[in-house]
Amino acid sequence: MSYAVENALFQWEEGERRLREASEPANSQLERAVLAVIDELRRRLGSAFLVEELADLYARDADWASEVAQTWAAGTDAPWVVDAAFGRYAREATNYAGGRPRDVPRRTDAAPPAA
Numbered sequence: 045m046s047y048a049v050e051n052a053l054f055q056w057e058e059g060e061r062r063l064r065e066a067s068e069p070a071n072s073q074l075e076r077a078v079l080a081v082i083d084e085l086r087r088r089l090g091s092a093f094l095v096e097e098l099a100d101l102y103a104r105d106a107d108w109a110s111e112v113a114q115t116w117a118a119g120t121d122a123p124w125v126v127d128a129a130f131g132r133y134a135r136e137a138t139n140y141a142g143g144r145p146r147d148v149p150r151r152t153d154a155a156p157p158a159a
Contacts, residue, residue, distance in 0.1 A: 049096055049099045052102050062128075073117055074121055076116050078125050081113055084109065085098075085133045089101065093136075093138065110126055
């Protein structure tokens with residue numbers, strides 16, 4: 045696993061932890077912000093993606109995600125909201141396995157093409 049992916053997973057887990065520690069009234073507002081960011085991630089990446097692609101998007105440009113979080117009144121908690129949203133969405137990656145990306149073997153056709 046690359047350092048960039050490992051670092052992103054750590055940050056995303058930390059965002060989720062911070063949200064769990066938020067007080068109850070703030071937490072419901074933050075949860076709505078997380079869901080809004082996840083909706084936008086789904087729109088941008090679709091349903092079939094790799095953890096590496098998500099980490100690349102996170103590293104390349106996550107400003108839009110902070111703007112979405114701010115729209116939902118995340119305030120100073122926007123970075124945690126973004127990290128938690130990316131972490132939750134990572135669970136939907138085709139190569140996500142229990143908190144870590146797994147190697148997905150490339151498919152090779154064993155049978156020769158029909159003549």
